[in-house]
Amino acid sequence: MESFQPGMCEGMECISESLFVVLCQILGTSQQVALRRETVDIKEMVKRQVTPYDGLIKIVSGSDREGFRLEGSDIDVMLWPNNHRVIMDMSQSEYYNTANTTLILSDSSESPPGFTLLQLLTPSTKRYVQSASVRMNDRVYISSSTHRQLTCSALIANSTVHGPCGSGVIAGIEFDQAWCFVCDFWPLSASSLIERCHSWPDPEIVDDIVRNGCHFVAIGHPYGPHENHEWRISFSQAEQKCVYAMNHSQFLTYGLLKLFLREVINQQSEETNKLLCSYHRKTVIFWAIQKNTLPHWCPQNLLAGFWVCFKLLLKWVYEGICPNFFIPQNNLFLTKVHGSAQNILFLQLHELYKKGLACLLQSSSIRSYIIVVLYNPRLSVCTDERLIQSKVDFDLECLQELSENNFTDKPNLCHCINHLQSVEWLISLPLTQNQVFCLMRLTATILHKTVFILHTYTNTRANKQISHADNMSCHMLKFAARFGFVSDMLYIAMYYYKTFRYREASSVIEMTKVKLAQPYLMYNGCVHRERYTEAVGGQSWSKKMRQAVAMDIYLDNKICYINELIPEQQSSLQNGIPISYIPVFVMLHFLEFLCYRHIDTTLSQAALDELQVLVHHDQGRYLDDLYRDISWEILGICQQITGNLQAALYSYQQSLTQYPLHNIQTATQRRIQDLVQSTPVNY
Known part of the structure; x- marks a missing residue:
């Protein structure tokens, strides 16, 4: 050729x-790709720090982890039990405490290259591992096909088997989750990598790859003697390091x-x-x-x-x-x-x-x-990356990448403290600026959750204890707002509302409303570039966050923030949705309505009118289509509170027709039923 x-x-x-x-x-650009990688890496480091030894490690892999953000691409996730380890030969068992670690032996003697059988050497505490165990030649092995079927829909409902993964859709995004086992040792069959890597990847990177071992995913070779029981050796993390090594x-x-x-x-x-x-x-x-x-x-x-x-x-x-x-x-x-x-x-x-x-x-x-x-x-073409992408575009990507995550899977004080300790330890390491911002965002998130968890713990305590906890909570929320987004002020308002301080809450809402009304606000992927640059151009990202950047309000569905939303949060939780995403302007008018009901009914009605205009007429600028189910629901709640039952019924019915991102249909239908039963009026 x-x-x-x-x-x-x-x-x-x-x-x-x-x-x-x-x-x-x-x-x-290389700067964007670095941002994506660094934020994913630091989030994973925090997760690993707080995962108990008998817990489940969950990481993002594939293209998303490598730094791509291609429209329509799925997101690959790998999961494995932290207290299970695969060894390559029996001599490696001396590195583990078998009292709290399940050992699995890789037996590739009868398998094609890249595949192996996994022999269960010590008992497993995981039910899905026990159920996937099969006996062959007086030995117990873990069947890949049975394991795959048992774990396929464990995290994403109605998942289907796709190779070694369970494939499912959340909010229109396809996820591939691969349940696997981890091995701290590099397989002998892959030893040629060490010998042939002289120029790329660098020897230091190769050493790092080898030190970090490999994984085993649940799929056998179609031509292997034990296809239904074999496992494929996965080099997902090694591949990631190789991609990172590219210019x-x-x-x-x-x-x-x-x-x-x-x-x-x-x-x-x-x-x-x-x-x-x-x-x-x-x-x-x-x-x-x-x-x-x-x-x-x-x-x-x-x-x-x-x-x-x-x-x-x-x-x-x-x-x-x-x-x-x-x-x-x-x-x-x-x-x-x-x-x-x-x-x-x-x-x-x-x-x-x-x-x-x-x-x-x-x-x-x-x-x-x-x-x-x-x-x-x-x-003539300029390849200077600093001129290819504007600073505003990079800030927009920062906002997207630094979006909050459900870090606290277990919403209790102990777990929150563990997260904060993890952040404290990570701060002492050499971090990039992007990773520092990510930790700032995480810290604000943990402080928000800590305050509302603390309130549920102290609500029945003595007055002195309540007063001390309240002072500490207010301090934490104000501290979080110092390095958070403009929208973080609303968590303070939520807390004041929850503790019946309606005037204080209204004062915070008014201050937040002024900031959110600025023409240079960056929100929902949109910004007036010239005004944004004129207002905050040249400032650090942390200052921009406080002055000109807003994001939606994320509520952990295991924590009560606003009593009026309890049915919706419970409905979401029962249907496997851990977080409620409330558009920031919907939450602003919702809180404004709730607080002014106790202070000034005219202002309360004005807030409801603004909320109604937003939900009915916004074309996606302030209200993302994905969040319309919860937005119509909140509008209906406000209308029901005021006694406008016909409008409330219409809003609830509209909520049911939207994309069910939050799975709140159970709560919505119950509210409709209560409306119909409480009045003889024929709607």
Whole structure:
């Protein structure tokens, strides 16, 4: 096959540079990618710190963890019991206390490369592990197929089996959750990685990869002797470290391969659109970088790097061999890319190859940009990433990445204290600025939850204890507001309302209302760029957060914040939804209405009128479509309180027609039933 030469096309360097800029806009600049990775990493560190030894470790893996944010992509999650460990040979058992650790032995003697049986050496306290145990040759093994069926819908209701994962949808986003087991040791079958890594990844990274071991996911080899019981060795964390080791041009080439596979290769025919997967393209880029097939991976060589990878993929399809990067003896094409399907796929790829660079014109994401450069071959392109993305766009991404998470899975004081201690320990480590901001956000979240948990604990105590707890709670909320978002002020108002201090709550609400009314407010992915830049441009992100950034109010459904929302929170919780997401302006008018009911009925009605206009007429600027179920519900609650039962009934009925993000239908239907039963009026 004729090899690709960068000089074959006039303006090749210009096209590569232009494509670099376009891919930065689609996939992210190096600064954006670093932000995504660093925030995910620090959140995971906190999670691991507070997970008990008999708990469950849960991490994000796959493309999301690597730094991509491609629209329509699913989110991969890995979970494993913290007190279960796989060992490679019996001598490694001496590193564990078998009194509190379940040991599992990897037995790959009869399995194809990359697969193994898992022998249960010591009893497991996990019911799903016990139920998945099978006896073979007087030994107890964990059946991968049974384990997969038992855990498939454990976290996401109505999940379906997809490879080793349970696949389900939450709020329109597809999640793939893989329940697995962790091993602290590097498998002998993958030892070649250590020997062949001289230039990439760096030896220090390889050492880190080997020290962190591997995982085992619940799927066997279709041609193996024990397909239903075998487990596949997963190098997910090693792959993540390899992707982190790429320079940005390599990362964008990897992203271009993703786009090319999804938008071009997999669109050729139904016969072949499922033969190649994301793991194949990742394997291609790993081998292409390690074999040093391109001396310089830079913006000017982006197309050359893509072509190297495409040629390697074409060669593999022709030969029917795609060697796993960590265990080369494991042919990733063995079960799918063979026979007539292999021949058809090769012919399709070869037709694309014969078109040369023109094959990229079939990619809907980048076609128009390439055409522009082809018609302007002497176009000057700036590849300085600082000029590719505006500071406002980066701030918008910061807001998205630093969004709150349900860190406190167990809402009790002990768990909150553990989180705060974890933050205290992490602060002493060398952290990036992004990670510091993430810890600030986490600290504010934990303080909010601590205050409302503390209130439930002290509500029945002596007056002196209540007074002390109240002073401490007020101090924590004000402290959190000092490094939180503008919207964090509403947690103070919620607490004042809950403790019957309506005037204090109203005062906080009015201050917050003024800040939220500023024309430069950044909220819900929108901002007036010029006014934002003029008002807070050049300031640190922490100052911008306090002055010009708002986010929705997140309520842990196991904690009571506002009595009027108890039925909705209980309904959500019963249906597996741990958090209620309240649009900040809905919460503002809701609290305003509740507080002014005790102070000034005219102002209370005015707040209700504003809430009604917002819910009825907002086009997505202040009220996301996903949150309309809870927004209509809150409007109905306010209308019912005022005695406007017909309007309340309409609002509840509207809530039932919205996307059921919060699963509050049980509460809504009960409210409708109460309305109908409480009045003889025929609505």
